[in-house]
Each structure stands twice: as structure tokens, then as C-alpha cells.
Amino acid sequence: MNMKRLIVFCLSVYASASAVENWDGEHYQATSRPQFEMAEWAFNTLPKKKYEAILDIGCGSGEFTKELAKHASYVLGVDYSESMILKAQDLYGNSDDLSFQVGDIRELNGIDQQFDLVTAFHPIQWIPAADQPRAFTRMADMLVPGGVCLVLVSDQQNIFYAPLMDVVQRPRWQSFIPDKLEPWNWQTVASVRKSFKQAGLRPLSISVWYKKYYFASRDEFLAFMKNWFFNAAHFEYVPRQKRYELFREVLEEFLTRINYNGIGAVVFECPFVIGVAAKLG
Secondary structure, X not given: OOEEEEEOOOOOOOOOOOOOXXXXXXXHHHHOHHHHHHHHHHHOOOOOOOEEEEEEEOOOOOHHHHHHHHHEEEEEEEEOOHHHHHHHHHHHOOOOOEEEEEOOOOOOOOOOOOEEEEEEXXXXXXXXXHHHHHHHHHHHHOEEEEEEEEEEEEEOOOOOHHHHHHHXXXXXXXXXXXXXXXXXXXXXXXXXXHHHHHOOEEEEEEEEEEEEEEEOOHHHHHHHHHHHHOOOHHHHHOOHHHHHHHHHHHHHHHXXXXXXXXXXXXXXXXXXXXXXEEEOO
16 A cells, blocks of 8 residues: 655644535634645645646635636536535635535536546545445546546544544443444545446545644644534434533543643644546546
């Protein structure tokens, strides 16, 4: 396996497009610098060229979609969250070379053209496992022959998984949460390769990268988690008044596991997968 290391020092919040409408476009835009940096790193693995048209799925508030417009004649940003799209349109508007619309990666309705590049920076992990083949197929459908699909998704060895799963199995939470419920649908190199092939795409490169997170304080770390953690499937089953309690319990478990002493910076690494595939001509 090709293992690479990406170090990002971040003082803000990680977030991603979700099939659960809990996102706040305004807050995301103010705190999504790590998302921008990861998308930029993934995009820079591609050969430098000018694209005719790029489809950016899970575009969030549009900051990196705007960056993509420097590399294409036209870019369309799509996100499941109406709040995200409203923020993107407020920031960047809709024009002949850049536009935004609400859309579901599993359907992508209302798009009447194909693209020579389709990007998906993190939305895959929010799609139910049963729907993932449909999502990859629809991305393939959006490509012109010879077009390229670029996927960025958290790896299954993500450091947040075990603390969450251990906490939700405690008796006080089991009465709310279905047994064996998965919080996110994270991927592996093998699963991304399989999904590409099932969608009729030819894998070009798939590798694991490590992202280093650095937070100057425990409070900054809590802000990081709050922006996206509430979109995990488990929280939908917990009464709203108890969700923050669960959130704090999971984070305390996580901090214990990384041997955080309660003072100073919170530092840890997470793996994610970058996959590139081409549509057969």
C-alpha cells in the first residue's frame, strides 16, 4: 500500500457534506480551512491541466469550488445541504463559469451535462452503505468518456471510530441506539477500488494519507468535533436534549485514548484515502 503523510496544522473545524440536514453553512464557511487544505492536497495529485467542466460534489460553502474555477471553463458545486448552497451562492453567486445547486450524490438530478472531472471531497462517507454503489455509478454517469473521478474519504482506521462505538454500547445509551449501527461509512483502498470498478471506472491511483491535526487547546478541539460529529448516524436516535451529553462523553473517551493530560495542545493523526479513476472511452 502506498502510504503518504500529510501534515496540516488546523485551529478550526472539520466538516463535510451530509445526508443529515444538521449543517450550518455560515458556521462551516468560517471554520472549514482543514477541508479546503485536504481538498487542495487531493486535487494537486492530479496532472496540471485546464478542464472544460468540473462537477464538485459535496461542495459545502463553496470555498474550494471557487478555487477549482481557476482550473476550468465551468464549475458546478452541488451539496445536499440547502444551508451550504445558500451560503455558497451568497459568497460567490451563480455565473457562466461558476454555479451552485442543491443535489444528492445518489441522484444528481437536474444536471444536463457531463464533465471531464468529478470531485467528491468527503461526501461518500455520509452515504448509507447500501446507497454507495449508486453514488459511484452516478458520478461515473456524470463523466465524459476519458473523464476523471477524484474521491477523498476517511479511511476505516479513523481514530474517532473506537471511542464512539465503545460509548454508545454503554447501557445508558443502548436504549436509544440500534445495535451495530455504523456512524459513518468510511472506506479502505480496497473498497474504493471495488466501488470504482463496479461503476465502470478504471482505477488510476488509490492511496492512504495521514493528516495531522493540531489544536492549541481542548476548547478548540471541542469546536472541531461539534461541527460534524452531530451528523453521525447515532445522534439521530438520541433525544435532542441528550445529544450534547453523548457528544461530551465520546470526546472525553477519545481524549483519554490519546493520553491527553488536560493541558495545552491536542494533537493526533487520522488516515484518509485519495482515489482517482477514469471513465473508459
